[in-house]
Amino acid sequence: MSYDEHDDETFRERIDANPRPALIWIVGLIVLLAVELGRIVDGIIALGGAIRFALSGIAAGPSWIGDNVAGTLGSAVGTGAMILTALLLLAIAGSLVKTIFVPGSPLKRLGYDIDQTKQTIDLLDRLFLTAILAVIALLAITSPFSGVLESGINGLTRGLESVSSLPTITGRETISNEGHRTPGGGWEGTFLGLSPAWAWALRVLVVYAYAFVALAWLWKGYTIFREHYREADWTPRDDSINRFRNHYWGIFGLIIVFMFVVMAIWAPALGPVDAEHNLYSPYEHEFEYLDDDTVVSTTHGTANLQSQSQGGESTIGLMSYDDFDRWAPFGTNQDGKDLFTFLVFGARTSLVIGVTAIGLATAIALAMSLITAYYKGLVDTLTIITSDTIISIPAFLLVLLLSVIFQQANHPIADVYNGGLLLALIFAGIYWPGLWRSIRGPSLQVAEQEWVDAAKSYGQTPAMTMRKHMAPYIATYIMIYASLLLGGVIIATAALSFLGLGINPPTPEWGRMVSDGRSYVSTTSWHIATIPGIMIVFVVTGFNALGDGIRDAMDPESDTGTSDAGAAASGGGG
């Protein structure tokens, strides 16, 4: 490929010049998305709900602070504090909008030519956006507009909901395993009249096949980009990816983690029974089964009572049907609930908590490490003191303490996701100092590089210098530590729930499963505690393996070792 042709071409122009590979890939992507459109829209609705919840929480902040201050210092001060907090939040929001959504200077674009420093213009831009946001916020809370806004959002949600009810390839309805025996010996209501076991197995297969195909297609997209559309024929990242591809332990970790994530995302499709029916409100949902040649119906709750696994004779073990012909691949738990369904929804809980906690902790640690490494001095000292203070308290004890305090006080945060959000926030608050400490060395190192000085010498702003010239180097390290720590968070959540403090019933959680089943370990109902225990081991090992793989792939220090091994491996493979 000659470079001269690519001079002065943008990405779009390069695609226009050779559209075929891109078109093929996009068509494939559309097909993949279309067969799962309902589930994707579902996800978007859920995400929108979460964002809405978070926003309303933040919006309630000023009045909450105002009330608190008014309680001690009088209502005038309280109103002042409320307005101040509101302005502060708006200013933060304005800055965020500026950095994320608005490239360049909005004021300049509106035709104001200000002869000021970059910093001043930037500040003015932020103030400008803050003012716009304030106007929008005021409009949103005044009556006619708030009504319009509300109905608009509701309309949008309804529209999306109608899309989300479209059938999907992995849907429970598409490949149904819920049906009943017919007196003639076959099955009714299941997919193609297969037995529930086979129908369920097929669905699980389809889910994982779909997930792996989607992953492969994304990878294919990357290779197409690399081959046809990327300007550089080599980037340092290529080497990292090649090293990772020869790192079998890392790939093992990636597969485990991917399967775990798929399990969490497709939890509703993977369970042999509907979680709402079987776990959350078993007495409000009925199903049909064949009782002495007549099809009768009963509630899940009643049936569960007779399908309990409590050792001895009363055990629904692995790969078996219960007396109501419900398929239970991993048996039932001590309450007669389906263990597999419980498990996949537990994966969702663990993933949500883990990702929220580590995401927050990583964001804090990364921001702090950039700021402290760039500015050093007082900021650095204060951060050291803060982080040392947090580190010096035994982590688990602190988690216990905080979760008990919040739960006993019935703080609203403790109710969200049955305590899941609270745990995630606590973990984030406790784990960021450790993360920050572990990337402090590399970030100080990169701050001393001459290219940072060079950026300063031609007038690059500190924020951009940190983002362009420091963050990419630290991101590597923080990814490694974050993936290792994610396993730790999952274990800690399980441990807390085992102690009865983490996630409250009925939200499924692996640690609580182990706790609930531990008295049956020596009986025929050993599976209740054992299977989630093994799953925890697998997932945590997987995250650690993935972390190892990323480290060996990206850490320039390990260059020599792995590239030798990689060369040997690729040499052997031809």
Next chain:
Amino acid sequence: MSQEPTRTERAASDDDRIDADTDEDVMVKVRNLRTYYEGGGLLNPTPVKAVDGVSFDIRRGETLGLVGESGCGKTTLGRTLVQLESATGGEILFDDVDATELSGTELEKWRRNAQIVFQDPDSSLNDRMTIGEIVREPLDVHDWKTPRERRQRVQELLDTVGLQREHYYRYPHQFSGGQRQRIGIARTLTLEPDFIVLDEPVSALDVSVQAEVINLLEDLQDEFGLTYLFIAHDLSVVKHICDRVAVMYLGHIMELGPTEELFSDPANPYTHSLLSAIPEPDPTVEKDRIRLHGTPPNPRHPPEGCPFSTRCPARIRPDEYEHLDNELWTRLNTLREVLRERERADRTVTDRIRELLGKDPRFGTIDEIYDELFADQSVPSNVDAILEEVADHVRANDETAALDQLKAEFGGACESEPPEYYTVSDTGRQSFCHRHDDGYRSPDEVLNTRHR
């Protein structure tokens, strides 16, 4: 180095020199510039005086060399000139604008005019960005024209510095040290600066590549009319590229003058010593090296008088001791250095207890030191008497008194007050040494008698 010693015409004051320079086309005027690094902790407030009162001019279009041994402050001086370090005092007049006073927009605009090329091409380019992104970044920062024109300009620049346009999409990993330095140079050129600080631009490169980069720099200077401050410790490179040279030692400029003249006929004793350290490729040449003893003083505690006074081979000696053996003078200097170190070192509690108990303290006793220094020397009786008094002070743990006594006896003008800048030739060469004063013999003469 056997020329006639140049006698001093007059002792020039600072103001005279400024007047003398105004008729030339001066681009950068540095006046009494100081850059101190603050002490690291609460307990150690003494700053490191990296650049301690430096004044010089850089003329438009010339290459001014800045040489000196490691740690003498030449890199700090260069970085202060482009405002990567903030000056503690003094001024940098860049076309009559004081750069140390600038901030905000003015500083940002000013930065376009003064750029720096870094020493280590491995560290000065961000490995995660393509060459195009690296060279284009200054243009992005200053919002220069449209993105397309920026790309065009970067590719032209790559051409200019001897790379190819298609290197735009490559990564720094894919280039050799010399090529990486060319990329660094291209980046400094993007904003079309008038003045560039070259901070040892070739010292990290192979000798064969050094010549290429030096030639490139010279070509660029001709093409764009650039003004260079060339920082180096390799004297042969400096001799080749520079119009004038400033010799730096411990935060001070010791001598400044036209390259040819300075190399062939150095005036300052430090320049003498520095030039005599250049290795001679011909093994048959008999060369009298001036060997300096000890290491440069700690820039946190520079000497009171002339910065070079602790090691100077031509130091002014009191008349009554002028006849003393050179070797004995070296030993006396060593003694003073040891005592200075001891004065600065804190005695720990353990040390004091060991002393009280009569055990070996961490510091050797004064007798051991004397044994080592003077056992093989014939010490005249008047010197011996002084050494005995000094030893008494040291035994009483009073190093300060001992040092004062040594200074009173063996010190001279060099150690009591800083010298002035003397104009030592018709070309306006400046030297920072007491010896140029009419009351003393010139450095050349002294070095000839003492070291030849």
